[in-house]
Amino acid sequence: MQANVLIVLFAVLLVILTVYPMYSVIRSSLTVGRMEAMRYNTLYHTKLSADDFTLLNYRELLTNVSTFWKPLWNSLRMSAYASLIAIVLGGTVAFLITRTDIRAKKFFSSVFIFPYIMPSWTLALVWKNVFANSRVGTGVVGMLESLTGICVPSWVVYGIFPCALVMGIHYAPFAYILIGGTLRNMDANLEEAATILQAGRGRILRRITIPIVMPALFSTVLLVFSSTMASYAVPVFVGSPGNFFVLSTQLTSLYNTMATKGQAFVMTIVLILFGVMLLGINLWFTGKRKSFTTVTGKSGQVSYIRLGRANTVISAVLAVLLFLIAIFPIISFALESMVEVQGNYATLTLKYWLSREDIGGFAVNAGKGILFNGMIWSALWGSIKLSLIVSLIVGTGGILIGYAVARKRGTRLAGLVSGLAFFPYLVPSMAFGAIFLAVSTRLTFLRGTLLLLVIVGSIKYLPFASRSGTNSMMQLSGEIEEAAVIVGASWPKRMLRILFPIQKSSFISGYLLPFISCMRELSLFILLTTSGTLITTLLSYFDEKAVTQMSNGINLLIVIIVLLVNFTTNKLTGASIDKGVGGN
C-alpha cells in the first residue's frame, strides 16, 4: 500500500524534476536573449528580438573550432587519460588488497579513500603549490623550486598532463571501491576451479578474474569519464593558466558573457548527450547474454598470492604513494596558508589564521584572519547548512525510493523510478548547474536562493543514495516486514523499528555520501550562487584573486571537516563512503 503511494509519488516528482529542466534547457538553447539578438542581427543581418526561436546558437557554437571543437577534443582526451589512470591505480590497489598478502591492508584501504573524500581540486592546488615556478605563468615560486631550485617545464605545471593526472588520482579510490567490491564478492571457487584445472596465475587473471570484474571496470570508466568531462575546478586551477581549455571551462565563460548565453545551453546539451551515450554503451555491454551475477555459495578463504620478498618493497612503494596523494596535500595546505611569500618558508606566519585586523596587501579585501573572518564563517555555515539539508533529503529519499522499488520490483513504474533517479548521474555537474540556471530564469522566485541550491544538490546526489537504498532494501526479504505487518505494526513503525535498524550502516552511508559530496562541491553550484554563499565558491574566489594563503587555509578547513565527519560517522555507526557508492 505505502509502496504504491511512494512509487507513484516519486514517479511524478522525478518526471517533473528531470523533464522540466530538460525542456527548459532545450528551449533556452533554441532562443536568444536581448544581447544575443543584437549580436546575431548585426552579424547575420537577421531581425531577431529577445526570446525568438532560432538555430543560430547551434550554428555559432558547432562551427567554432576554438570555443567548441578544440575544447571538446581536450575534454575527451583528458577524460580518457583520467579513466585510464584511475583504473590502473585503483585496480592495482584493489588487486593487491583483496588478492595478495600485502601488509597493513586496513591502513592502506582507509587512507586510499582520502583523495576521493577530499575535493577534487585539492590535488590540483597541491600540484600548483609544488611545481609552480618563476619561469611559468604568474611566476609564483613553488615548493620544489624554493627547496631545490629546479624549474619544471610548463607542460608539467599546467595543461592536460596535470589535469588528467589529478582527476585520475581523485577517482582512483572510486575504481578501488567498485573493483575491490567485485573482487571481494567474487566466489573464490571460480578461481580455484581454474587452479585445479592447472591454469597458472597469469592465465587465471586474464581468463577468469578480469572478465568477471569487467562490468565494474566499465562502470568505473563510465563514471570517471563523465565526471572528468564535467569537472570544472581542476581544469581551472591547472588547465586554463596553460591555455588548456575544456568544455566545462568554456561553458562557464560562454555563460558569463551575455551575448553567448544561448551557446552555453547548446554546450550543456552536448555534455548531456555524452552522458547518455556512455550509459548506453554501459547498458549495451552489461545487457549482453553473459550474466555476471556471481552466485554466492560457500566460498572458502581466498588463498592470497604470496608476494614474498617483494612484499616489503611493494608495501613501501604503496605507502609512499599514499603519503603523496593523501597525507602530503594536508601538510602542503597548512604550510602554504602560513607563509608570507609563497615558496619562501622563512616567512612563516600565523597571520592569515589569527589576525584580528584586516589583512592588507591584496587586490581584494581579504578581511581578517581565517579564524576571525566573518565572510569565511558565514560561507562555512552556509555550506554546512546546505549539506545537512541536502543529505537529509537525499538520504531519506534514497531509502524511500529503495523501499518502493524493492517492494514493487519488476513493475514498469519501479523501472521508471530507478531509471529516472539514475538520470542525474549522467548529467555533468556543470551542465546541471546550467540547467537549473535556465529554470531559475523562468521561475524567478528561485533565483539565488538556498532553496534552489537545495533542489539542485538533492537531485544531483540522488543516484547514489537511491542505488545504495535499493541495494540494501533488496537484501531484506519482504517476509521480514510482513512479520511486522502480521502483528499490526504501523508503516512508520515498521520502517523505523524494523527495516532501518537492520540496514543501519548502509542507510547512514546513504546520508554520509551526499553530505561529503555537497560540502566539497564547486562546479554544481558555481553558476547558481555568489561567491560568499558557500565555502567552496569563496575558496574559488580567493584563488582567482591570488590570495593563496586564504584559499589554502580554507581548503585545509574543508578537508579537515570532511575527513572528520567521515571518520566520526564511520567509528560511531560503521557507515562508510565505500558502502555509499555500492562497494562492500
Add this chain to the structure above:
Amino acid sequence: MPSIVLTHVTKQWGKFIGVNDLNLEIEDGAFVTLLGSSGCGKTTTLRMIAGLETPTRGEIRFDDKIMFSSDKNINIPPARREVGFLFQNYALWPHMTVTQNIAFGLETLKWKKPDITARVKEMLDIMRIGPFADRYPAELSGGQQQRVAIARTLAPKPRVLFMDEPLSNLDAKLRGEMRTELKRLHKDTGSTFVYVTHDQLEAMTLSTRICMMNEGVLQQYAPPLEVYNRPANLFVADFVGNPSMNLIDATAKQTAPDEAEISFLGQRAVFRGNEPFRLPADSAVLGIRPEFLPITPDGGLEGQAYSTLPAGMETTVKIKLGGAILSAVVFGAIDYETDAAIRFSVAGDGILLFDRASGQRVASGSVLLPARKG
C-alpha cells in the same frame, strides 16, 4: 593409479582445530565419502587433499609421492596434483559458454584443437547437455549447471575426483537421479572418488567406504553396511540411519563372557552377545534399529501408539514405553489410533550395547525378553 594416504594431518586456525590428527588411506578406485554434520572438518579435509588448503601439520601422499609434508616442507600446488574438483555451487565461469567452460582445462593442458573439440563433444554427450553447448551458465537450470560442472571436471580425465556436496543445491528428485549417475560414472571412469556430504543416505548408497567425522576427529572408517550395522560409537550410531537408531539408557550386569543381564525402561532381559565381550561399567546404552522392533500380537513388550507416520511403502510407528519414545518401522501402510496399545518385541542379533561413559560399542547380539506371563 594412486592411493591417497593422510598421516597425522591437522588443520588449525588460531586456537580452533578444524581437523585433528587425521589418519586415512583411500584406496585406488574407491568411492570414499567424508560424512558429518556441518563444521566437522570434512570439507577442510577434502580441500587439504586437493591442495586448496594448507594443513598445519602432517603428511599427504598420493602413492609414494609426497604432496604435502610439514616436516619436509613440501607443498605441491593444487595445479600439479592432477586432480578434479567439483564445487558445491559448481563455480561455473559466468562469462564463458558451456563449451568454453568445458574446454578451458584442456586448453590449459595444451591439448590439440581437434582433440579438444572431440573431448568436449564426448563430454556433452555423456552428460546429455549437447543442446546447451552455446549457452551461458546463467541460462541453465540447477541440474544442467551441475552436469556442466561435472563435464568440466571430468574432461581432462582426472585420476582422482573430489566432490564437495555436489548435490546439495538440487531438489529431491534431481538429487536422486544424479546419485544414480554418479555411481555409474564411478564405475565407468574407474577413477577414485572422494565425496563430501552431510546426507547419510547419500553416503550409504554411493560409497565403498564411509569416513565418519565429528568435530575434526575421525569416528569410523568402514564400508557403509559395517558403519550401519556395527557403528563404532554412539555418535555414528545416531548419525547413520533414518529413522535413527533407538538409543535407550540401560543398566547391565555381566553374567557370563558373552551374556549380561540388562534392565531398561522398566523391563528386564538378557543380552546375549554374538561373541564374548567385556562390560567396563554397569551403565550402558542399548542400541536398537527401528527395523528390529517388530510389531506382533504376541510381542513381549507393550506400549502405546504415540503417533504413526505412514509413508506408503513403510510406516514409522512411534511407540511410548516407560517414558521413552521408540521408533519402529513396519513394511506397508498401517495407521494406529493414538494411544492404542501396541505389542512388539526385540528381534534379531543386530542389537548393540554401548558403554555409556565412553560411548564406544561393546557388543552386538540379541535381546531375550522373559516369557510373556498370562
